[in-house]
Amino acid sequence: xxxxxxxxxxxxxxxxxxxxxxxxxxxxxxxxxxxxGSTAGWGxxxxxxADGRCxxxxxxxxxxxxIYDCAYCINRRSNDIPRAAFTPxxxxxLTIEFFRRNYxxxxxxxxxxxxxxxxxxxxxxxxxxxxxxxxxxxGYIHLKSIPGASPELVAEAGRYADRMSVNIEIPTERNLLLxxxxxxxxxxxxxxxxxxxxxxxxxxxxxxxxxxxxxxxAGQSTQMIVGATDESDRDILLLSSSLYARxxxxxxxxxxxIPVNPYDKRLPALDKAPLVRENRLYQADxxxxxxxxxxxxxxxxxxxxxxxxxxxxxAWALRHPEFFPVDVNRADYESxxxxxxxxxxxxxxxxxxxxxxxxxxxSLRQIGVVMKKAQYFVLCxxxxxxQGVNELRPELVRRLLTAPQRRKSDKNEGQLTLF
Amino acid sequence: xxxxxxxxxxxxLLSALFDAYSLRLFxxxxxxxxxxxxxxxxxxxxxxxxxxHAARVWRGLExxxxxxxxxxxxxxxxxxxxxxxxxxxxxxxRVFDEGGDVVADxxxxxxxxxxxxxxxxxxxRERMKQFxxxxxAADGTYFAAVTPEHNALPLALDYFTDRFADQRWLIYDxxxxxxxYYDGASARRxxxxxxxxxxxxxxxxxxxxxxxxxxxxxxxxxxRALAIPxxxxxxxxxxxxxxxxxxxxxxxx
Numbered sequence: 001x002x003x004x005x006x007x008x009x010x011x012x013x014x015x016x017x018x019x020x021x022x023x024x025x026x027x028x029x030x031x032x033x034x035x036x037g038s039t040a041g042w043g044x045x046x047x048x049x050a051d052g053r054c055x056x057x058x059x060x061x062x063x064x065x066x067i068y069d070c071a072y073c074i075n076r077r078s079n080d081i082p083r084a085a086f087t088p089x090x091x092x093x094l095t096i097e098f099f100r101r102n103y104x105x106x107x108x109x110x111x112x113x114x115x116x117x118x119x120x121x122x123x124x125x126x127x128x129x130x131x132x133x134x135x136x137x138x139g140y141i142h143l144k145s146i147p148g149a150s151p152e153l154v155a156e157a158g159r160y161a162d163r164m165s166v167n168i169e170i171p172t173e174r175n176l177l178l179x180x181x182x183x184x185x186x187x188x189x190x191x192x193x194x195x196x197x198x199x200x201x202x203x204x205x206x207x208x209x210x211x212x213x214x215x216x217x218a219g220q221s222t223q224m225i226v227g228a229t230d231e232s233d234r235d236i237l238l239l240s241s242s243l244y245a246r247x248x249x250x251x252x253x254x255x256x257x258i259p260v261n262p263y264d265k266r267l268p269a270l271d272k273a274p275l276v277r278e279n280r281l282y283q284a285d286x287x288x289x290x291x292x293x294x295x296x297x298x299x300x301x302x303x304x305x306x307x308x309x310x311x312x313x314x315a316w317a318l319r320h321p322e323f324f325p326v327d328v329n330r331a332d333y334e335s336x337x338x339x340x341x342x343x344x345x346x347x348x349x350x351x352x353x354x355x356x357x358x359x360x361x362x363s364l365r366q367i368g369v370v371m372k373k374a375q376y377f378v379l380c381x382x383x384x385x386x387q388g389v390n391e392l393r394p395e396l397v398r399r400l401l402t403a404p405q406r407r408k409s410d411k412n413e414g415q416l417t418l419f
Numbered sequence: 420x421x422x423x424x425x426x427x428x429x430x431x432l433l434s435a436l437f438d439a440y441s442l443r444l445f446x447x448x449x450x451x452x453x454x455x456x457x458x459x460x461x462x463x464x465x466x467x468x469x470x471x472h473a474a475r476v477w478r479g480l481e482x483x484x485x486x487x488x489x490x491x492x493x494x495x496x497x498x499x500x501x502x503x504x505x506x507x508x509x510x511x512x513r514v515f516d517e518g519g520d521v522v523a524d525x526x527x528x529x530x531x532x533x534x535x536x537x538x539x540x541x542x543x544r545e546r547m548k549q550f551x552x553x554x555x556a557a558d559g560t561y562f563a564a565v566t567p568e569h570n571a572l573p574l575a576l577d578y579f580t581d582r583f584a585d586q587r588w589l590i591y592d593x594x595x596x597x598x599x600y601y602d603g604a605s606a607r608r609x610x611x612x613x614x615x616x617x618x619x620x621x622x623x624x625x626x627x628x629x630x631x632x633x634x635x636x637x638x639x640x641x642x643r644a645l646a647i648p649x650x651x652x653x654x655x656x657x658x659x660x661x662x663x664x665x666x667x668x669x670x671x672x
């Protein structure tokens with residue numbers, strides 16, 4: 001392996017790192033004799049970078065040369081950064097050698113657009129094809145589809161990739177046209193529906209022929225940048241819930257805007273990435289996917305922005321005190337999930353454990369319920385009425401839960417003077 | 420106080436449960452061979468490990484427990500927590516007395532403790548899958564040293580044999596002084612009599628394959644390039660990748 005590979009690797013990883021997704025989940029495929037590797041259903045994080053993000057795949061660009069000039073992107077044409085490109089062989093060798101040392105689960109390949117979308121897409125597909133057919137690589141491959149790529153190339157990519165993605169980038173088309181004049185929603189939604197068709201078609205064929213080829217078995221994902229434009233959280237959540245309504249959409253990622261091109265006047269000047277807002281959006285995303293909340297419940301018309309101080313579930317509970325208290329010994333699973341402090345795991349445990357005994361505060365604690373929050377919203381045998389959210393008023397509960405924790409080193413905590 | 424003495428094997432534990440039912444006496448404590456009897460011991464019963472007895476108890480468990488619940492007991496067995504065998508025995512007794520559904524009773528302190536122990540072991544297994552770093556030795560064998568909290572290596576074995584099926588490798592538990600060597604077809608348990616200075620937290624330099632250093636360098640540089648300085652959060656990093664694994668990690672050198 002040539003010495004230039006090290007330089008290329010640094011440049012191209014540097015360019016690829018702003019992509020959030022690094023999931024290797026969704027496919028379980030055991031090793032077949034003669035092949036290299038396997039995939040694990042839930043995905044495995046092999047390392048964590050200094051920013052606490054998971055490293056699961058070799059997340060890399062084929063090239064960071066790009067003909068587009070998107071305002072939010074580090075690889076835009078008008079930026080003066082080092083440019084590089086891998087050959088398919090170099091990339092295949094890196095992937096396999098990293099994989100053999102248990103560094104990674106597989107490859108996440110994206111690319112800047114060279115010449116035109118199809119030319120670029122074809123080169124990406126070649127890397128995936130080489131890995132699968134020449135090197136017999138059986139690990140995970142995530143391919144980023146280029147906006148505007150033709151259906152034939154997307155169809156071929158889906159045969160080799162486990163997951164595919166097309167990034168929406170900006171939550172409204174108006175702002176996308178402003179920041180990325182070379183892209184539009186059609187060029188993004190088109191490949192998305194090609195992938196969807198491919199997955200659904202292959203699923204149907206496989207019900208009839210057991211060995212029909214699989215198409216992107218881990219579905220597709222997408223990503224949008226938060227905080228670069230003026231969309232409210234409600235707009236973002238309504239968009240992601242409409243995306244989740246598509247049959248193959250597995251994940252929508254939110255990426256807190258990092259000003260990589262501070263000179264561009266179309267972008268807001270931020271000194272820090274909106275990390276709290278990003279976190280609240282992910283919490284809201286979880287509420288939609290696992291807790292049965294609707295987007296317009298989490299951020300309704302009167303509160304289009306998520307509360308940065310408290311999590312969206314607690315915020316919903318404080319806006320709807322009439323829903324509480326919930327009796328943990330009687331309420332159904334769906335209502336339990338709405339209680340702040342009770343997660344999916346504890347809700348399940350409550351439902352199974354209460355067959356054996358009446359649950360008390362003590363047993364709730366043992367199950368793992370966060371009583372600090374839940375105490376205002378639940379009713380269980382020994383908990384007397386009179387301290388729930390309805391009696392204390394939501395404003396007071398909010399103040400109790402957001403009050404800063406007093407440190408032990410506070411002066412008045414020590415021994416009081418005796419005389 | 421009634422004490423059972425058994426050979427500290429899984430079959431031994433199952434035989435102890437068999438004896439408890441046949442004697443209609445449930446032990447208050449379990450001890451291993453050569454261990455001193457606890458204070459106030461009135462009677463010691465020596466459990467003879469019997470394959471037939473153990474198999475019969477296991478068949479009983481197969482009838483009562485779904486596979487996931489059975490594997491919970493296997494995981495808990497690999498946990499290294501003081502007196503976890505007594506905990507298991509108490510839980511097994513409840514399963515036989517009240518039926519397999521009792522494992523769902525999370526408000527019971529014993530069941531909860533068993534779940535927690537099994538969960539800890541399964542986390543350790545997961546972390547092994549995550550943080551094992553294989554290094555290529557000069558003869559083409561891939562090597563990794565591990566020092567897990569619980570005895571989780573046997574539980575992660577199926578992952579390694581499946582994933583690295585066309586490589587020869589050795590993963591060695593330095594804490595418990597044994598490892599598994601896979602020769603390209605099957606894995607077998609080995610203990611190195613004398614490692615000739617080969618095995619520390621990582622493989623010593625002179626044993627490395629020629630291109631190993633180069634790939635380690637590539638990986639380290641890739642890892643460093645991937646962090647976004649504006650988002651630095653080292654506490655989160657340490658929570659997800661605790662310090663005690665760092666000595667085996669190439670990228671944290």
